[in-house]
Amino acid sequence: MSEAVLARPRQTRQKRAWPESWVAAAFVAPAALVIVLVVVVPLGRALWMSLFNIQLTRPGNEPFVGLGNYLDQLTSGDFWGATGRALYFTGVSTALELGLGMGLALLMDQPLRFRWVLRTIIILPWALPTIVNALMWRWIDNAEYGALNALLTQAGVLHSYQPWLSNSDTAMWMVILADVWKITPLVAILLLAGLQAVDREILEVARVDGAGAFQVFRFIVLPLITPVILILLVLRTMEAFKVFDIVWIMTNGGPANSTQTIAIYAYQTAYQGFDFGRGAALGYLIALVIMVLAAVYLRLLGRTGRT
Amino acid sequence: MATTTQSAPIRHRLFRRGILPSTLLYAGMLLAIIVVLAPFAWLLISSVAAPVDLLRRPLEWIPQHISLDRFAELTFGSSSDENAEGFRAALINSTVIASAVTLVSLTVGMPAAYAFARLRFPGRSWLILAFMATYMLPPIALILPLYQIMAFLNLRDTQLALIIIYASFVTPFVIWIMRGYIASISSDLDDAARVDGASRLGVLWRIIVPISLPGLLSTALLAFLMAWDEFLYALIMTETTASKTLPVAINDFIGRHGLDFGLLATGGVIAALPPVVIAFVFQRYIVAGLASGGVKG
Numbered sequence: 001m002s003e004a005v006l007a008r009p010r011q012t013r014q015k016r017a018w019p020e021s022w023v024a025a026a027f028v029a030p031a032a033l034v035i036v037l038v039v040v041v042p043l044g045r046a047l048w049m050s051l052f053n054i055q056l057t058r059p060g061n062e063p064f065v066g067l068g069n070y071l072d073q074l075t076s077g078d079f080w081g082a083t084g085r086a087l088y089f090t091g092v093s094t095a096l097e098l099g100l101g102m103g104l105a106l107l108m109d110q111p112l113r114f115r116w117v118l119r120t121i122i123i124l125p126w127a128l129p130t131i132v133n134a135l136m137w138r139w140i141d142n143a144e145y146g147a148l149n150a151l152l153t154q155a156g157v158l159h160s161y162q163p164w165l166s167n168s169d170t171a172m173w174m175v176i177l178a179d180v181w182k183i184t185p186l187v188a189i190l191l192l193a194g195l196q197a198v199d200r201e202i203l204e205v206a207r208v209d210g211a212g213a214f215q216v217f218r219f220i221v222l223p224l225i226t227p228v229i230l231i232l233l234v235l236r237t238m239e240a241f242k243v244f245d246i247v248w249i250m251t252n253g254g255p256a257n258s259t260q261t262i263a264i265y266a267y268q269t270a271y272q273g274f275d276f277g278r279g280a281a282l283g284y285l286i287a288l289v290i291m292v293l294a295a296v297y298l299r300l301l302g303r304t305g306r307t
Numbered sequence: 308m309a310t311t312t313q314s315a316p317i318r319h320r321l322f323r324r325g326i327l328p329s330t331l332l333y334a335g336m337l338l339a340i341i342v343v344l345a346p347f348a349w350l351l352i353s354s355v356a357a358p359v360d361l362l363r364r365p366l367e368w369i370p371q372h373i374s375l376d377r378f379a380e381l382t383f384g385s386s387s388d389e390n391a392e393g394f395r396a397a398l399i400n401s402t403v404i405a406s407a408v409t410l411v412s413l414t415v416g417m418p419a420a421y422a423f424a425r426l427r428f429p430g431r432s433w434l435i436l437a438f439m440a441t442y443m444l445p446p447i448a449l450i451l452p453l454y455q456i457m458a459f460l461n462l463r464d465t466q467l468a469l470i471i472i473y474a475s476f477v478t479p480f481v482i483w484i485m486r487g488y489i490a491s492i493s494s495d496l497d498d499a500a501r502v503d504g505a506s507r508l509g510v511l512w513r514i515i516v517p518i519s520l521p522g523l524l525s526t527a528l529l530a531f532l533m534a535w536d537e538f539l540y541a542l543i544m545t546e547t548t549a550s551k552t553l554p555v556a557i558n559d560f561i562g563r564h565g566l567d568f569g570l571l572a573t574g575g576v577i578a579a580l581p582p583v584v585i586a587f588v589f590q591r592y593i594v595a596g597l598a599s600g601g602v603k604g
Contacts, residue, residue: 023507024428027418031438031478034415038453038475039441045452107335118336121343123593127586128347129536131554132575135561136350139568147349150366161364181346186597193598242445245538249558266447271543276451283448294443298436 050281056274069281079282081257082265089176089247089261090240096180097236098229101187106217108188109195119192126186134249137178141165141250168258171251175259179246187232194228195221227300234297238290262286350579353572354378361568377573390564394574396548397556401578404466404552405534408473409527415474416481417523421511423482424489425497435486442479446539454543464546472544473534480533481526487599488522489515525596528589532582553578 018026053065073079108119125133140147143163152158164174198221206216244263247253253260253268260268266286270279353361354377356370384391422428423435453472454463462468492515500510516523538554545551551559557574564570586593 018507020426021428024422024426024431027422027426027507028434030415031419031482032434034471034475034478035438035441038472039444039449042449042452042456043444045456046448049451103335104339107332107339110332112329112332112336115336118340118343120587120590121340123586123590124347124583125343127532127583128579129554129582131536131538131557132350132579135557135571135575136346138561139353139572140346140349142568145362145364145366145568147366150364150368154365181342185343189594190598193594238443242447244447245554248538248542249561263445263447267539270451280451283445283451286445287448290443290445291440294440297443298439 046280046283049276050284052277054275054277054280056276062277065277069278070285072278073281073285078265079262082260082262085172085259086241086243086261086263089172089179089243089259090237093176093179093183093240094233094236096176097184097187098233100180100184101191101232102229104184104188105191105195108192122185122188124185125182126189128182130182130245131249133178133182134246137174137181138165138250141174165251166255168254168256171255171259175247175250178250179240179243182246183236187236190232191225191228194225198224227303231297231300234293234300238293238297241293242286242290350572350575353568354576356569358567358569377570378577381570381573381577390560390570393548393551393559394556394577397551397553398577400466400548400550401535401553402581404469404473405531407466407470408477408534409530411470411474412477412481412530413523413527416478417485417516418508418511419478420482420485421489421507421515423486425494426507435482438479438482442476442483444476450540450543453540457544463544464550466550468544469537469541469550469552472540473537477530477533481530484526484529484596484599485519485522488519488526492518521592522596522599524589525592528585528593529596532585535582 050069051064051066052062053068054062104122108115108122128136141164143149143161143166146161146164148164149158149161153161162170164170202220203216206220211219242263243261244267247259247261247264248267251259253264262282263286266279266282269275269282273279352368352370355373355375357372357374360367360370360372380391381394382391419438423431457463457468462471496514496518497510500514505513536554537552538558541550541552541555542558545555557571557578560571560574
């Protein structure tokens with residue numbers, strides 16, 4: 001009732017001011033302008049380019065090929081090979097990051113002395129720039145002088161030094177290792193935030209009722225933090241599928257294309273094969289996958305936002 | 308986060324001591340700490356160790372000769388030194404670009420965030436989703452036309468080109484986080500100020516901005532780190548020291564001095580220093596920003 005009284009003078013004022021949607025338009029316009037110019041316009045142009053056969057080695061001769069570039073890719077073994085490697089990277093790294101991240105978050109949630117040490121340093125791998133992380137692991141994995149080889153031989157695990165990054169059987173695992181080392185802490189930090197939001201009294205009640213540690217986790221904690229887990233899962237899948245930087249610095253997509261993920265393949269097609277038409281089509285195909293994942297992600301965010 | 312204090316007397320234990328002995332938990336914690344810190348330690352050691360110490364087999368973990376020469380070379384070395392000059396230029400470019408992107412994105416993003424949080428207008432809900440979609444779009448889909456457009460505008464190999472491009476994905480991120488932050492502030496203060504005759508812009512500047520300073524700080528830090536970290540656009544758009552950023556400089560370093568591990572490590576340490584220090588000092592803000600931006604919405 002008192003609200004209605006208070007609201008009245010405000011409304012009379014608003015009549016003299018700009019209508020709300022005009023103000024909103026003015027407030028959103030600068031951001032929208034930046035995004036239209038840098039995202040929407042190029043996106044349209046990329047679609048256009050993807051319909052032509054544009055080879056930088058053959059200027060002036062750019063015939064229209066319709067969906068030819070897309071069909072070429074969808075029927076090419078290279079494309080599916082790179083997609084498979086991207087999916088492999090995504091599946092393994094995401095599973096490890098979520099699994100280890102969950103363990104780390106639970107550990108940091110325990111009432112242990114000195115846990116502040118772990119909680120303080122855990123942000124460091126996340127803060128390390130991706131390129132520096134890749135450089136660091138490239139050096140650690142070095143075949144001749146790397147710390148990994150030194151550690152494993154000195155510990156007696158290995159008898160001789162291994163060329164981790166130039167062996168096509170191990171290169172992808174090394175890239176995954178580097179990614180997992182950097183990203184797991186971030187996952188753990190976000191899961192810890194989720195764990196801390198769980199009502200402790202429910203857990204106490206369950207424990208008093210005789211539930212074991214695993215039961216408490218499985219039947220109370222896990223369902224409560226499932227929304228956070230799902231969001232992280234989609235977010236990591238999205239990031240991992242388009243992985244470029246860490247692979248490029250560590251292996252350049254090699255050896256023998258064994259770490260050539262889809263973004264690396266697109267980059268190489270456009271900038272090393274000088275084929276802009278196919279490069280643009282590849283960019284669109286990748287964007288399509290990402291946008292499907294993004295729709296799932298935003299839907300999940302919207303659902304948790306309401307609770 | 309707030310729950311830790313209120314449940315202090317009955318500390319929550321997920322695992323009862325009997326079931327998972329605490330020694331095992333401490334061992335796990337120690338292992339985690341070692342795994343997190345060891346690669347950093349090795350990067351730091353490599354950056355100060357003499358070349359002979361790095362190329363020893365079997366490797367000795369503590370180098371016999373330590374010097375800061377490479378740090379001096381990369382930061383204050385004579386300008387005739389190609390390494391030093393390129394690296395310093397990249398350091399400056401990265402700083403300028405990341406700062407400018409932060410400033411532009413916050414300036415452009417704050418009014419939009421306010422509009423999305425407080426004002427009712429047609430298309431509000433789908434527009435915010437469209438903004439988020441642009442933020443998530445992979446660079447590889449935009450890079451070819453952007454390259455041509457920047458060439459057409461004579462902006463190739465300029466800091467400005469990267470500032471504009473980075474602002475296009477940092478701005479939606481700013482809008483997303485700040486929209487949530489502003490929505491969590493009670494609108495009573497807005498209303499009071501409006502009754503007193505303040506304009507929307509006045510409310511934003513005098514009420515919202517001061518109240519949301521912590522949120523602004525974490526957003527600004529994350530924006531800075533995003534710009535500092537970016538590699539693919541920079542790889543394509545930059546050609547010379549006029550605009551090359553640190554990630555590109557490091558990529559070049561690997562090409563030119565692939566065997567000078569000490570110099571590479573030093574470059575890595577210098578490039579990592581600003582973000583690592585920021586994350587360490589402002590940890591509370593960064594974690595809050597990450598949690599609200601990525602998870603809670």
